[in-house]
Amino acid sequence: MTLLELQRRMARAIMRPLTGADRIAPNTDARYIKPNDRLNASERLEIYSRSYWFRVLDSLYDDFPGLRAVLGQRAFHQLSRAYLADCPSRSFTLRNLGSRLADWLQRHPEYAGRRSALAIDMVRLEWAHIEAFDDAAAKVLGPEDLLELGPGFRAGLQPYIRLLDLEYAVDDLRIQVNRASDERGVASNAALKQRHREVTRRVSRSKPKRIFLAVHRRNYMVYYRRIEAEEYRLLGALRDGLPIGKAIRYAFESSSASTDEQRSKLETWFAAWAELGWLCPLKSRRVTQ
Amino acid sequence: MPANRFNAFTDYGIGIGLRIPHYKHIFDKKPVVDWFEIISENYMVDGGRPLATLDRILERYRVVQHGVSMYFGSTEPLNKDHLRRLGALVKRTRTPWLSDHLCWGSVDGTYSHDLLPMPYTFEAAKITARKVREARDFLEVPIAVENVSSYAEFHMSEMTEWEFLNEVVERADCGILLDVNNIYVSSRNHDFDPYEYLNSVPVERVAQIHIAGHSKFQKYILDTHDHPVIDPVWKMYEHAICRIGPTATLLEWDDRIPSFDEVHVEALKAEKYIHAPALVTL
Numbered sequence: 001m002t003l004l005e006l007q008r009r010m011a012r013a014i015m016r017p018l019t020g021a022d023r024i025a026p027n028t029d030a031r032y033i034k035p036n037d038r039l040n041a042s043e044r045l046e047i048y049s050r051s052y053w054f055r056v057l058d059s060l061y062d063d064f065p066g067l068r069a070v071l072g073q074r075a076f077h078q079l080s081r082a083y084l085a086d087c088p089s090r091s092f093t094l095r096n097l098g099s100r101l102a103d104w105l106q107r108h109p110e111y112a113g114r115r116s117a118l119a120i121d122m123v124r125l126e127w128a129h130i131e132a133f134d135d136a137a138a139k140v141l142g143p144e145d146l147l148e149l150g151p152g153f154r155a156g157l158q159p160y161i162r163l164l165d166l167e168y169a170v171d172d173l174r175i176q177v178n179r180a181s182d183e184r185g186v187a188s189n190a191a192l193k194q195r196h197r198e199v200t201r202r203v204s205r206s207k208p209k210r211i212f213l214a215v216h217r218r219n220y221m222v223y224y225r226r227i228e229a230e231e232y233r234l235l236g237a238l239r240d241g242l243p244i245g246k247a248i249r250y251a252f253e254s255s256s257a258s259t260d261e262q263r264s265k266l267e268t269w270f271a272a273w274a275e276l277g278w279l280c281p282l283k284s285r286r287v288t289q
Numbered sequence: 290m291p292a293n294r295f296n297a298f299t300d301y302g303i304g305i306g307l308r309i310p311h312y313k314h315i316f317d318k319k320p321v322v323d324w325f326e327i328i329s330e331n332y333m334v335d336g337g338r339p340l341a342t343l344d345r346i347l348e349r350y351r352v353v354q355h356g357v358s359m360y361f362g363s364t365e366p367l368n369k370d371h372l373r374r375l376g377a378l379v380k381r382t383r384t385p386w387l388s389d390h391l392c393w394g395s396v397d398g399t400y401s402h403d404l405l406p407m408p409y410t411f412e413a414a415k416i417t418a419r420k421v422r423e424a425r426d427f428l429e430v431p432i433a434v435e436n437v438s439s440y441a442e443f444h445m446s447e448m449t450e451w452e453f454l455n456e457v458v459e460r461a462d463c464g465i466l467l468d469v470n471n472i473y474v475s476s477r478n479h480d481f482d483p484y485e486y487l488n489s490v491p492v493e494r495v496a497q498i499h500i501a502g503h504s505k506f507q508k509y510i511l512d513t514h515d516h517p518v519i520d521p522v523w524k525m526y527e528h529a530i531c532r533i534g535p536t537a538t539l540l541e542w543d544d545r546i547p548s549f550d551e552v553h554v555e556a557l558k559a560e561k562y563i564h565a566p567a568l569v570t571l
Contacts, residue, residue: 001445002412003364003408003410003412003413003416004364004396006408006443006445007363007364007393007396007405008396008397010405011395011396011397011399011401014401014403014405015399015401031444032443032444032445033441033442033443033444034441034442034443034444036442036478036479036480037480038508038509039508039509041441043508044440044441044442045441047440047441047509047511048403048405048440048441051403052401052402052403055402055403056402059402088399088400089399089400089401089402090398090399090400091400092330092358092368092370092371092395092400093330093333093358094402095334133337133338134334134335134336134337134338134339134340135334135335135336135337136335136336137336137337159335159336160336160337217337220337220338220341
């Protein structure tokens with residue numbers, strides 16, 4: 001047997017889903033492993049299989065607390081096992097383990113039952129949170145850069161910002177989950193149970209309510225900022241490289257806002273973006289008129 | 290004076306692993322620590338708090354990088370994105386050497402995120418050594434490979450673990466991160482004499498030593514890094530230092546992490562042994 005053959009066989013065996021009792025699946029191929037006087041080959045392999053599954057399950061558990069709140073612990077666990085069986089890690093870092101979860105859940109809504117739309121929105125928010133936390137930041141456009149601001153000017157959006165168009169207001173729910181989690185260790189059991197009940201109640205009462213969100217960071221903290229539909233379109237168009245004039249026209253093309261209202265909104269948005277440092281030079285595209 | 294050509298860092302003394310629960314203490318109290326070992330992968334990101342925190346640490350402390358996912362023993366080529374990110378981090382930290390494990394963990398682009406044991410074959414040694422050399426040439430920093438704890442052995446093995454370690458480091462011409470706790474754990478799991486292992490390690494290649502605690506189960510021992518170092522491991526450490534001479538030493542504590550002071554006090558127990566003169570003259 002070559003090294004590659006061994007590694008393929010062992011990886012396949014380790015990554016086979018465990019049984020309900022967290023044991024290695026019966027008949028898992030372990031013939032290449034030597035037994036000793038205490039453990040047979042399968043038992044030795046099981047140490048690695050359990051270690052693999054506990055590690056990747058823990059990683060998803062930590063990364064998606066909002067999804068856990070939406071689904072409940074048991075359904076979350078079942079979903080995690082199914083997702084990881086279909087989409088094992090393709091990255092050297094566990095940080096990226098959940099990168100395909102939103103797409104996968106769209107193809108497998110049965111794992112979220114009647115809350116699938118809410119669950120998918122929560123996953124999109126939580127993955128955006130992970131990316132916003134440690135993605136790159138570019139030099140912020142300063143006043144000197146904005147001197148040439150005009151319809152043909154192109155500005156980029158900070159690489160760490162994620163723009164989301166969501167069916168549910170999952171931002172509030174996730175903040176509530178965070179708060180409950182932060183209180184663990186300092187609050188009484190009664191207070192924690194109360195927090196848990198509040199989260200459960202909010203999940204069960206969640207009704208569709210379309211929101212637009214910019215997931216961004218400031219002082220290394222991730223924030224969720226609700227934005228208007230036109231603002232969402234404008235930021236997206238800027239990120240795509242449209243010059244400001246075209247981006248503004250695109251943002252308002254189906255808007256009912258009057259010209260004065262549009263001007264007022266633009267002033268407000270650009271002031272906020274400048275304060276938050278959201279705009280940066282558009283480096284990846286050549287400016288052509 | 291350097292103990293050997295891979296151990297030019299005898300002044301590094303005793304370090305501890307940089308862990309998130311200790312950040313606040315470190316920034317508030319600014320404790321005197323010889324050096325911190327970081328898990329490279331925790332900082333191989335493009336921005337945000339991880340890198341900002343690391344930069345603050347680098348202002349005050351020496352940092353050495355330790356990786357967990359290079360997988361020198363995997364048959365697939367080194368991951369280019371991984372190497373590029375690692376290279377950027379090496380420039381940032383100016384790590385004097387870089388370590389990762391003598392193991393495999395990925396195949397056909399799928400990652401286990403575990404330190405899987407090697408079959409001790411000449412084919413495996415050749416592949417592993419080639420990848421160590423490629424990484425060193427790309428990163429332009431000395432590399433030390435760490436022996437892992439293991440819970441399984443393979444029918445196809447052609448040599449002992451320590452013979453395999455020697456085969457790899459000779460072929461790669463690289464250093465060794467000698468984990469004495471891992472030797473202890475594996476010796477108990479596979480019924481070999483840990484001192485036979487220690488005595489076969491080429492002292493001229495040992496760049497760094499790891500010590501740690503582990504968990505004992507009924508039928509095997511697990512390398513959990515969640516306990517103090519046990520006496521038999523300290524004895525092995527003493528023996529290793531006597532052979533190698535003063536060597537940068539690091540205490541690993543990764544789970545159920547106690548206060549910074551507790552971890553530091555545990556690490557500093559190594560002071561009792563670290564300055565022992567080497568018995569082996571190079």
